[in-house]
Amino acid sequence: MEIEHPVQHKKEKAMDTGNWRNHYPVVDESKCIACGNCVKYCPEACIFLDDSEKAEASKSGKVAKIDLEFCKGCGVCAQVCPVNAISMRTEEGGNNNETKSKKDKEKTN
């Protein structure tokens, strides 16, 4: 099931909204049923359903993936997930432009 978000995600966005957040979402891929709610409601259009090989282990063959470069940590995705597959974690050290979540750090290592 492909869900088209009304806001097209632009990599060339003017603002790196990932720098705004105090919290970041983590998806439990074993719980995700790929319903697409989080994709539809994310105000930053930074969630997509991944159907790559890595997602095959999930129940539906797809899992929600979040682009933390643009996630502003609003928590809407966690609120609308019907199976509580998304949990919000606190950013280390609070919010400032130098703060990176563990996932961001992993991405850059």
Ligand code: SF4
């Ligand atoms: S926390 Fe907000 S901005 Fe980040 S992925 Fe969830 S809905 Fe989108």
Ligand code: SF4
């Ligand atoms: S709302 Fe929950 S179950 Fe639905 S795609 Fe997002 S993480 Fe998966």
